[in-house]
Amino acid sequence: MKVSRPAAVRAVIDVPPDKSISHRALIFNAIADGAAVIEGILDSEDVRSTARCLAALGVPIEWPEGSSAARVTGQGLHGLFESDDVLDCGNSGTTMRLLLGLLAGHPLLSVLTGDASLRSRPMARVIQPLREMGAALMARKGDTLAPVVVKGGRLRGIRYASPVASAQVKSAILLAGLYAEGETAVTEPGRSRDHTERMLAAMGAPIEAEGAAVRIRPAERLAALSLRVPGDISSAAPWLVLAACHPDAEIVLRGVNVNPTRTGLLDILRAMGADLELLEERETGGEPVADIAVRSSSLRATTVSGELVPRAIDELPLVALAACFADGTTVVRDAAELRVKESDRVRTVVETLSRMGADIRELEDGFEVRGPVRLSGARLSGRGDHRIGMLAAIAGSLADGETTVSDDAVAVSYRSFWEHLAQAAPGGVAAR
């Protein structure tokens, strides 16, 4: 795609449904009693990967192409069947790690694989605790990389202090905990997104958060949960940064999930002086939701570290872009997790913005950006990573001259991204 800076940015955007919540609504309802309808489920490649894997495990899922509702017929806690083929998780870390936790509680043999990116992402972080609980797991490269083989069995509860703040690790262990003898408890160094805890509690699972720990006991049953999925703040993020950095912009984002475990980017942008406002705060699908209005802003540098990092992890590439327009030196650290996403996002962010003339330096666990600078159009690749594809497109919409973006992968989380960009930035986007 070709992108350039539009004279003005004006838009009202219904952001796509939340990806994390869509995965969970499918997986948890698959093991519930009864049928559930998930309204406004995210139709993206990652969520389709989860649906395909569950169908291969014998779960009836009606979700026609192009439909925004999926009907899942729950099989009960022990009703999954062994798949007669490998389970392909595509590009989706959430699919692979949550399914490993789920399958650890089933006496079935399962083999999980994914695309080249997913096959290079760390799996020992779930393999090791699930083994401790009593499941048998094997994987490539010394039990670290997919494909992963899992044979579940009788599990025992553990107390697990996760070395990383990861909702995928936490959720995998909690899912296994539904099947384990006794109590399972997980703590993490920073609080990660809590959609699993909210949804399992709403389905009647004996789960509670106590201080830094989340505890779960074996469930007798889960009640099917129909819900409407709120909008994804990670898909609102490109528009928040575009509007804050463009000199003549105003965007309203409708129906955005503002769960406090996800709103790190709002805190970061506010600290940078962004003009943003939350309107009509309400609740959807057991999650807080608001509309967000954001306008052209005069930005200053900030520091992002500690508990803020897991609350903004997928948005940090866009923070680097905002920092190019902010006065002073912005530092993002404690974010080594960025290196094990769909790409090494420390490296790919630094390479992408450097090509456009940014003053950005790679740190072991983040980056340092000096601003303000004028970015210049460049030939960019999303590197097959949807978040980098969107970063490149938004950066091109803020730069002088023309930018081309190849291998953008946006369909992984946001199929209508380019359409929305063309609406928000008329004249700024042209097909290849």
Ligand SMILES: O=C(O)C1=C[C@@H](OP(=O)(O)O)[C@@H](O)[C@H](O)C1
């Ligand atoms: O649980 C989830 O839905 C997710 C958790 C995060 O990953 P980690 O658990 O690896 O931090 C996040 O980056 C990912 O996009 C989705």
Ligand SMILES: C=C(OP(=O)(O)O)C(=O)O
């Ligand atoms: C990291 C991401 O997803 P996953 O880990 O599920 O592949 C993401 O969507 O940015």
